[in-house]
Each structure stands twice: as C-alpha cells, then as structure tokens.
Amino acid sequence: MNNQKEIKILAIETSCDETAAAVVVNGRDVHSNIISSQIALHTLYGGVVPEIASRKHIEKIDQVITEALKEAEMTLDDIDVIGVTYGPGLVGALLVGVAEAKAISYAKQIPLVGVHHIEGHISANYIENKELEPPFLCLIVSGGHTHLVKVNDYGSYEILGRTVDDAAGEAFDKVARAIGLGYPGGPKIEKVSKEGNPQAIRFPRAHVSGESYNFSFSGMKSAVLNYLNSCQMKGIEIVQADVAASFQQAVIDVLTGNIRKALQETGIKKFAIAGGVASNGTLREAVKNVCGSYGAEFYSPSPILCTDNAAMIGAAAYYDYLAGVRSGLDLNAVPNLKLGER
Amino acid sequence: MKLLALDSSGLVASVAVIWDEILSGEFTIDHKITHSQTLLPMLEELAKVIELDLNTLDAVAVAGGPGSFTGLRIGSATAKGLALALEKPLIQIPTVDALAYNLWGHKDIVCPLMDARRNQTYTGLYRFCDGRMQTIKEQCAVDISTIIDEINQRKEAAVFLGDGVPVFKNYIEEHILVPYTFAPPHLSRQRAGAVAALAREYYKEGKMMDSASYKPEYLRLSQAERERMEKEHAKD
Numbered sequence: 145m146n147n148q149k150e151i152k153i154l155a156i157e158t159s160c161d162e163t164a165a166a167v168v169v170n171g172r173d174v175h176s177n178i179i180s181s182q183i184a185l186h187t188l189y190g191g192v193v194p195e196i197a198s199r200k201h202i203e204k205i206d207q208v209i210t211e212a213l214k215e216a217e218m219t220l221d222d223i224d225v226i227g228v229t230y231g232p233g234l235v236g237a238l239l240v241g242v243a244e245a246k247a248i249s250y251a252k253q254i255p256l257v258g259v260h261h262i263e264g265h266i267s268a269n270y271i272e273n274k275e276l277e278p279p280f281l282c283l284i285v286s287g288g289h290t291h292l293v294k295v296n297d298y299g300s301y302e303i304l305g306r307t308v309d310d311a312a313g314e315a316f317d318k319v320a321r322a323i324g325l326g327y328p329g330g331p332k333i334e335k336v337s338k339e340g341n342p343q344a345i346r347f348p349r350a351h352v353s354g355e356s357y358n359f360s361f362s363g364m365k366s367a368v369l370n371y372l373n374s375c376q377m378k379g380i381e382i383v384q385a386d387v388a389a390s391f392q393q394a395v396i397d398v399l400t401g402n403i404r405k406a407l408q409e410t411g412i413k414k415f416a417i418a419g420g421v422a423s424n425g426t427l428r429e430a431v432k433n434v435c436g437s438y439g440a441e442f443y444s445p446s447p448i449l450c451t452d453n454a455a456m457i458g459a460a461a462y463y464d465y466l467a468g469v470r471s472g473l474d475l476n477a478v479p480n481l482k483l484g485e486r
Numbered sequence: 487m488k489l490l491a492l493d494s495s496g497l498v499a500s501v502a503v504i505w506d507e508i509l510s511g512e513f514t515i516d517h518k519i520t521h522s523q524t525l526l527p528m529l530e531e532l533a534k535v536i537e538l539d540l541n542t543l544d545a546v547a548v549a550g551g552p553g554s555f556t557g558l559r560i561g562s563a564t565a566k567g568l569a570l571a572l573e574k575p576l577i578q579i580p581t582v583d584a585l586a587y588n589l590w591g592h593k594d595i596v597c598p599l600m601d602a603r604r605n606q607t608y609t610g611l612y613r614f615c616d617g618r619m620q621t622i623k624e625q626c627a628v629d630i631s632t633i634i635d636e637i638n639q640r641k642e643a644a645v646f647l648g649d650g651v652p653v654f655k656n657y658i659e660e661h662i663l664v665p666y667t668f669a670p671p672h673l674s675r676q677r678a679g680a681v682a683a684l685a686r687e688y689y690k691e692g693k694m695m696d697s698a699s700y701k702p703e704y705l706r707l708s709q710a711e712r713e714r715m716e717k718e719h720a721k722d
Contacts, residue, residue, distance in 0.1 A: 188714065195555060195708035199701075202559050206570050206698040220571055236556050239522055240563045246526050247567025251540055473526040 153225045155458030158241030159233025163204040167216035168458030175216035177455040198236035227461025230258040231481030238477035257461040258471040265418040268445040268456035286419035287313035298463035301484045305357025315361040340385030342393035407438040416443035423447035491682035494521040494561035495553025495581045502678035511536040512679040547685035550578035551703035552608040558702040569697035577685045582625035586612040587680040594643040599650030627705045638663045647674040
C-alpha cells in the first residue's frame with residue numbers, strides 16, 4: 145500500500161530566477177528546502193533576464209541538489225520519486241531543471257513526475273497545514289500569475305478567474321520602478337506603504353465585466369503612471385509612501401473583491417493563498433479578515449514557501465505520483481502549460 | 487576506459503560510447519531541433535543495444551560550448567545530472583575542437599565554422615601532425631571575414647566543415663585566396679563520437695572536473711549584459 149511506505153521525493157524547480165531543490169517525504173514533511181536566489185543579479189536590469197537566469201541555473205543546479213540531499217541526510221539511493229517543474233515559466237530556465245531531472249531519473253532508475261508550477265504553489269499550503277485537504281479555494285498571486293482556483297481534489301483544479309492582462313506581482317514591479325523603488329517591487333512597495341496613507345489617492349479598481357472572477361491590473365498601473373505624470377506637470381511633489389500605499393490598497397481591494405464573491409457563491413469554507421505576492425503581510429491580513437467575515441478558515445504558507453521553491457514542487461509531485469502520473473525521458477519544458485492539463 | 491559523450495550544441499543531437507579503442511555505439515540525429523525530447527531517449531536506446539551498464543563508465547564527456555545557448559544547456563544539464571547521479575567526473579570538450587577532430591589526419595588546415603548568427607561564426611584553426619591535433623587558433627566568436635583573412639594570410643590550403651558552411655559558402659567562395667574544400671556529409675557536423683575520442687586524451691591527462699563546477703563556455707555574453715556594457719562604455 146502506498147500509504148504505508150514513506151515516499152521520499154527529490155524536487156527540482158528552475159522555472160524563473162530561483163535555482164531550487166528539496167527533499168519532501170509523503171508530500172508534507174520537508175527535510176530540506178534549498179534556494180539559490182539570483183535576485184541581486186537581475187536587479188541590475190530591473191527585472192528577470194531569461195538568458196542570465198538560464199546561465200545561473202546550469203551553474204548552480206548540481207550544488208543545490210547536493211546540498212538538498214545532504215541537509216536531508218539522504219543520498220539518491222534513498223529517493224523514491226523525482227519531481228520537476230516543467231511549466232509554466234521561462235523555457236530556457238525550465239529546460240535546465242527538466243534535463244537535469246531526467247538524467248538523474250534515468251541514471252538511478254527513479255520514477256519521474258513533471259509538475260505544474262502553479263500546482264506547486266497551491267500545494268505549498270499542505271506543508272504547514274497538515275489538516276488541509278481539498279476541496280478549498282486558493283488565490284495564487286506572483287510576478288507571473290494571478291489565479292483564483294477551486295481545488296476540487298488533489299490534482300483536480302477549476303480555474304474560477306485569472307488576470308486578463310498583468311499579473312499582480314508584475315504591476316507591483318512596474319509601479320515600484322515608476323516611483324523609483326526599483327526591483328523587486330513587491331517587498332519594496334510593502335515596506336514604504338507602512339509609512340503611507342492607503343486612502344491618499346483613489347486609484348480605480350477595475351472590475352472585469354460579466355460573471356467571471358477575472359482580474360485586471362493594467363488599468364490600475366496606468367492610473368498610477370498618469371497620476372505621477374500629472375503631478376510632475378503641475379509641479380506637485382509626489383509622496384512616494386502615499387502612492388505606494390494607495391496602489392497596494394487598490395490591488396488588495398480588487399483581489400479581496402473576487403475572494404468575497406467566490407466564498408459567497410461556492411459556499412466553501414476553506415481559503416488558501418499562495419505565490420510570491422502572498423508573502424505581502426498587508427494582503428495576508430486583508431484576506432484573513434475577509435475569510436473571517438464568511439466563517440472560512442484561512443491558510444497561508446510561510447514567506448519562504450510563497451517564493452519559488454522546490455519543497456512545494458515535492459508536495460505537488462507526491463499527490464501526482466499517488467494519482468499514477470509518470471513522466472518519460474522525453475518530458476519537455478512547456479512554457480505556457482495550463483493548470484490541470486498535461 | 488569507458489566514456490559516454492553527448493553533443494547537442496547545434497542542430498545535431500548526438501550520443502556515443504567509447505570503450506578503450508572501440509566506438510561501441512553512436513546515435514546522431516540532424517533532423518529537427520527537439521534535443522530536449524530526443525537526447526535522453528537516444529541515450530537510453532543506445533545503452534540498451536550495446537548493453538551498457540552506466541555504472542561502469544569512467545567519465546561523462548560533453549561538448550561544452552560554444553553553440554546554441556539552449557542546446558548547450560540541454561546537453562550540459564543532462565551531462566551534469568548523469569555525472570552527479572553516477573558519481574563520475576565530467577570532461578568538458580570545446581565544441582569547435584571536437585568538430586575539428588572529425589577530420590583527424592587531414593593534410594590541410596582544418597577550419598570548423600559554426601553559425602553564430604549576426605554574421606559571426608564560432609570557429610578556430612587546427613592542424614594534424616604526427617597523429618595529434620594541434621590548435622593554431624583557439625575557438626572563438628568572430629566575423630566570417632576575420633577568419634577568412636587569417637586563412638588567406640597563412641597561404642595554406644584549408645578544409646571547412648560545420649553548420650556554418652551553408653551559411654557562409656558564398657562569402658568563402660568570393661573571398662578565399664587559397665585552395666579549399668568542404669568536408670563530406672558524414673564528417674561535416676557535430677558527432678559525439680569525436681567528442682568521446684577527444685575526451686580519451688583529456689581523461690589520460692586527468693583534465694576532468696566534478697559536475698558541480700562545470701558550466702558551458704558560451705564565448706559570448708547574453709544580449710542584456712552586452713547592451714548594459716555598451717551603455718556603460720558610452721558614458722565613459
């Protein structure tokens with residue numbers, strides 16, 4: 145029986161700018177979680193440069209894997225399954241992890257499971273919330289993704305809504321650049337927002353028409369840029385903290401608006417958040433309050449599990465593995481992989 | 487000595503195994519660029535036919551650049567994964583050297599030409615003497631005119647090979663002043679057999695590394711780095 149044997153998973157994640165490897169036992173027990181971040185390198189360019197990210201991945205990947213095994217006090221001989229992110233993400237970056245994982249899988253004859261990156265983010269919630277089981281609702285917010293998902297079962301997802309233009313994290317990065325905070329925008333805006341008034345400027349909250357739960361952030365970002373321009377033309381001094389706080393509040397209002405609607409219409413009493421932007425404390429607090437008003441339990445991973453990491457990929461790989469998913473040596477990177485598709 | 491070699495630096499995907507003096511097997515495909523989907527299945531198939539136990543390998547060799555950035559990384563990550571898992575050393579063979587080694591024993595100056603886009607080529611100059619390959623000009627990324635000028639100045643016959651040949655053929659025919667030939671199809675592209683054969687020399691000389699310290703040699707900065715440096719130069 146699968147349940148009686150411990151399943152030890154080595155997970156690898158290289159979809160963007162973090163080279164990561166982890167050892168996870170039975171999907172929820174993290175024995176190591178190594179992340180080699182490239183943020184400092186990409187800061188020079190104001191954002192992630194795909195070719196530089198790919199070059200760093202190939203340099204670091206063996207060290208990161210070795211460290212993950214060492215910290216877990218295991219060798220590859222102890223590993224039962226290899227999980228690897230194969231999409232979505234930067235194709236050149238994904239390919240490094242995929243080729244590495246396939247080679248190890250082949251050399252050691254260890255079963256391979258290709259994992260969806262967003263499925264990984266959702267599954268990060270299983271790690272610290274041992275009691276959390278589907279069905280639940282989940283908001284995934286990061287630099288590349290903004291999804292509101294109904295998790296019907298392990299590996300079974302229904303996308304309720306997604307961004308129709310910029311991802312939330314992308315809007316944070318763009319606004320941060322415009323007000324002179326630089327990259328990465330999320331943490332920097334959150335920090336200065338603490339000194340600012342979130343009600344100072346009323347940026348528009350875009351509601352996508354129709355019944356959908358979709359999001360839009362591009363108009364809001366343009367509104368911030370227009371505001372900055374008009375201040376400059378009128379010679380009005382810009383209060384960076386107020387702009388940051390008001391923009392952040394607008395993003396949070398849009399996100400929580402759809403969360404309210406989803407909680408109300410689905411009647412589901414469990415809500416989780418995930419993704420890099422989910423480590424924003426103000427957002428977490430706001431979502432928690434919304435959940436409270438609907439009597440729903442609120443789940444959120446620690447910041448280290450919100451950022452791109454391999455532990456979450458190990459958690460997702462475990463449930464995929466139990467469901468019988470096996471990837472072949474012809475596994476390819478799929479940069480536009482859709483959630484729930486293979 | 488048993489060596490596995492991989493080359494996915496260009497249009498070709500190729501895997502080979504050399505056991506002492508014998509090339510036990512080689513798969514070379516120049517069809518569509520689907521290295522990510524073909525390289526490892528090719529190795530699996532080859533290993534099956536030649537009954538290779540991966541654990542008996544002494545080292546893993548890889549065409550370590552230059553080449554297509556993505557192609558290099560597919561081969562490199564595959565080689566690194568194999569070396570890490572099998573606990574074997576890695577041998578990094580310069581791609582252009584391995585290409586030249588295809589023409590072992592040739593009497594003329596050997597000039598591999600890889601298409602590096604932007605009218606450039608990854609190239610080098612080599613000579614075979616007393617059963618050994620000598621490097622006249624180390625692999626580099628230059629304009630096609632630079633390497634043809636250099637060959638003209640040497641006033642010696644030259645033989646060209648590589649996926650740059652169809653790209654630069656007109657230029658060569660118009661500008662070359664020495665006798666020249668082009669290698670035939672079975673010798674004119676990357677082959678893992680040549681990587682493996684050259685890797686034997688590296689192995690004997692102990693020129694190996696552990697998989698963690700290996701990285702491909704691109705011979706070129708990324709576009710973003712190049713543009714940033716140009717901007718900084720403009721400021722000075």
